[in-house]
Amino acid sequence: MRENARKEGEYIISEDVLGTSYKHPSFGMLSFNRTHGGHSNLFGSSIQHNDTIHMVLKEGVVIRGLNDDRYVGEDEILEVEMSQSQFAELITSMNVGTGTPCTIKYLRGKGRINEADFINKRQQITNEFKESMNERMSDAKEFYDEVKELFTTKKSIGKGDREMILRRLANVTQGMESSSKFIFDQFQNQIDKTITEAKGEIEAFAQNKINAIAQQALVEQKEDILKLENPVDVNHMELDEE
Secondary structure, three states: OOOOOEEEOOEEEEEEOOEEEEEEEEEEEEEEEEEEEEEEOOOOOOOOEEEEEEEEEEEEEEEEEOOEEEEEEEEEEEEEEEOHHHHHHHHHOOOOOOOOOOEEEEEOOOEEOOOOOOOOHHHHHHHHHHHHHHHHHHHHHHHHHHHHHHHHHOOOOOHHHHHHHHHHHHHHHHHHHHHHHHHHHHHHHHHHHHHHHHHHHHHHHHHHHHHHHHHHHHHHOHHHHHOOOOOOOOHHHOOOOO
């Protein structure tokens, strides 16, 4: 609390040359900023990012002075980072699911949050495929050992043994086929998601650059633009002073 501040209920009030400041636990200031540079590993994203969106939530203060309100952000409460695709999904997909993935960068009470390791989705699925195939191969080897022991210990193979062999063989082959097909489909889906995400980031980056170039051009050619004829006639909207 400031030195000259006083409490009135849940409000903290202080006065200085700028006016009277009012602070309340419910007051907040929220901002979004574009950042560029580095290689951010973002939760819920399968690619690394150079251009990201930061959302910062701070405690809010309203300063009343000169018969007007001025809003100021003070102590930081939360900072999150997200890709441009995640930001677009956030603002266009309200009331859907439990939210959009974002990466927590700062949390009051915990301080700065360390960045998580980047997960290469292609390598992750490849490893999962190898693990699944190793399990299936282990089942096949176990089945092979059982059949080998059966042939060694029995002089004749009965109907029940043949049915067991065929049943186990079907389980091994079907399991290997279904697992490989499922993982392949998942791999294709992940690649499609990654491509879509990358395309979205490229399009957003290009659009931001186009906007920046256009704004710079408007500033540089301001005088020429002011000399252009107004394309809209608004004379009929003027009020008669009589």
